Amino acid sequence: MxxxxxxxxxxxxxxxxxxxxxxxxxxxxxAFAVPAASIATLADAAAFRRTLLELIAAATRRIVIVTLYLQDDDGGREVLDALYAAKARRPELQVSVFVDWHRAQRGLIGKQKSEGNAGMYREYAERLGPGVEIYGVPVQNRELFGVLHLKGFVIDDAVLYSGASLNDVYLARHRRYRLDRYHLLRHAPLADSMAAFVQRELADSAAVRRLDLPGVPRTRNLQPQIRLLREQLQHARYEVSATEPGPGEVAVTPLLGFxxxxxxxxxxxxxxxxxxxxxxxxxxxxxxxxxxxxxxxxxxxxxxxxxxxxxxxxxxxxxxxxxxxxxxxxxxxxxxxxxxxxxxxxxxxxxxxxxxxxxxxxxxxxxxxxxxxxxxxxxxxxxxxxxxxxxxxxDxxxxxxxxxxxxxxxxxxxxxxxxxxxxxxxxxxxxxxxxxxxxxxxxxxxxxxxxxxxxxxxxxxxx
The missing domain is CATH 3.30.870.10 (Endonuclease Chain A)
Structure with a gap:
């Protein structure tokens, strides 16, 4: 500033x-034709937290979480514990988390310098073993000029969509909350499209690196790859198998902005x-x-x-x-x-x-x-x-x-x-x-x- x-x-x-x-x-x-009965508005941050944990616990195929940050606090650790527990129950389960590269590797604004949330990711991996893959996405060379601000958690065939990130206040821990909007859409083609986008455009990019493993490269060493990622995202879109909504259905179109x-x-x-x-x-x-x-x-x-x-x-x-x-x-x-x-x-x-x-x-x-x-x-x-x-x-x-x-x-x-x-x-x-x-x-x-x-x-x- x-x-x-x-x-x-x-x-x-x-x-x-x-x-x-x-x-x-x-x-x-x-647009996808989604039954209106498959779209629900959740009441508050507590309901968002409860639904997220329930979906993680019941997951059988995939958990793909995209968020600005997964914080090193009680709320973030509760989610990370749930992810590792789900993986332990079902070793074949795909569990991947995508967070902003820069935000994950710094401390909170106004606090002392630290290795940020990435330190927690590596500590969990060392203690509990591999299985929960956590990726850092560098949208720009510097956080000031743009961050990963995608939203949407894909868990099996459900999309839990909110502007919230994952920490104490977003998850209504310790008697405080940060109000957001929370929606649950249960629709396999929509979930497939959003998960496929993350795999195609983010996970497969050379600029996107694991943060739960040691030896994380410096940002300056990734600048050519970050430039290529930005160029790629300029033309990226969600793949939508267009369907005409029938009686009782809503047209849902996922949109990308960059x-x-x-x-x-x-x-x-x-x-x-x-x-x-x-x-x-x-x-x-x-x-x-x-x-x-x-x-x-x-x-x-x-x-x-x-x-x-x-x-x-x-x-x-x-x-x-x-x-x-x-x-x-x-x-x-x-x-x-x-x-x-x-x-x-x-x-x-x-x-x-x-x-x-x-x-x-x-x-x-x-x-x-x-x-x-x-x-x-x-x-x-x-x-x-x-x-x-x-x-x-x-962003x-x-x-x-x-x-x-x-x-x-x-x-x-x-x-x-x-x-x-x-x-x-x-x-x-x-x-x-x-x-x-x-x-x-x-x-x-x-x-x-x-x-x-x-x-x-x-x-x-x-x-």
Whole structure:
């Protein structure tokens, strides 16, 4: 963060220019026909943890977990214990875990330097033997410029999909949780497609290396392989055996997002442009990409009703309470709130008219990590995409597009939205948010410095 603030101004002009959006024909997207009865929304983080452990314990053929990180804490160790126990029960079981290469090999931000979660992976392998293969995926040469942000756990013929990673707070351990969305889809062709993608594009890449074994190479020694992986991912897609949904079925399309020809971003924009009456947008970090802001403005002028839910700054995982020593990373929640306040001020007329409704989520000292879209009454997007410039341009993302013209999932989506609003308040206007003039002195100083050096735009794009 400090390095970003001190970077030369020309860096902001060179890094991450937004590309012209790729157009996509939604009607031509192939999809799996999934019975609506095979799609379930899980209630909360505790249900997510319970379902994950139950699926692992019952696995007979494969467990393929893709996540940003599997943390060295009680929650992460509980999952790793379950994976090793499943392998011990069934030696023929395929068990593979894919995590971000950089995130796995560093300690937590603000903590002392360590070998990171990879140290735990190697300790387990030395103690319990081989069988649980853990791979590091280097999407970029540096973590700052992009990470593995794919989601979806494939266990036999089930896909457990959530934006959550695996640690204490995501798994609701020790009386705290980080709220996400949790969905279980039981459909063999979808599970096969997602597992095959991981094998084809990640496991078979020379840049992707085991982290549970000794002798892990340095990142700089993998740079040619990482470059090749990036080029490969630019053109990668999930393989979908297109089927026409029948009565009681939902069209489910897995989508990949990476690089310039970004299918997921293009579909998200196309969905927003095609909204007829209603959009519900969920994001943990209010820092919308310019193309998304532009489309939302068009929808408001067209009379579309828009709900946006974000977390209160105190529900951000980077928030530092006033009684604790301030670190530069603690600027982020204030930066996101500042963005939201400006957005609310720009659209105050629509807020007053009830056309734009901004929801701020807060539940004690728990944190917020929701992302995704509901469109009208017949489309939903499950994704780990934060709907921010970093996800739009740098990270490797995916999502599941659910098209439901007969509205078989409508009641389920309505129940999920009602549950999410339980701990949210609707903002009456922009003044309901704290004025930057009342921010802590360290925050005000950093914000002034960003604005003075014209680097606020660069920081928003990278964080």
């Amino acid at each position: 400090n390095r970003l603030i001190g970077a030369p101004r020309r860096l902001a002009r060179r890094i991450l220019p937004f590309r012209r959006a790729t157009r996509v024909a939604l009607d031509e997207l192939p 690089g310039r020809d970004n299918q997921l971003d293009a579909v998200l924009l196309a969905l927003l442009r095609g909204a007829r009456q209603r959009v519900i947008l969920l994001t943990p970090y209010f820092n919308l990409p310019r193309p998304v802001r532009a489309v939302l403005g068009q929808l408001l002028r067209r009379g579309c009703r828009i709900d946006i839910m974000v977390g209160d700054k105190t529900a951000n995982d980077f928030y530092i309470p006033p009684e604790q020593p301030f670190r530069t990373i603690g600027l982020l929640p204030y930066l996101y709130e500042h963005n939201l306040r400006r957005f609310a001020r720009t659209h105050r007329a629509q807020i007053e008219a009830g056309q734009l409704r901004l929801h701020l989520w807060r539940d004690g000292d728990n944190s917020y990590h929701l992302k995704g879209l509901f469109m009208d009454d017949d489309v939903a997007v499950l994704t780990g995409h934060n709907l921010n410039p970093r996800a739009w341009s740098l 490797l993302e995916n999502g599941l597009l659910l098209r439901d013209p007969t509205k078989r999932l409508h009641a389920q989506h309505q129940a999920e939205w009602a549950a999410l609003r339980r701990h949210a308040v609707q903002l009456a206007d922009y003044r309901a948010l704290e004025s930057p003039r009342r921010y802590p002195p360290e925050v005000r100083r950093l914000l002034r410095r960003l604005n003075r050096t014209q680097l606020a735009r660069l920081v928003n794009r990278l964080l």
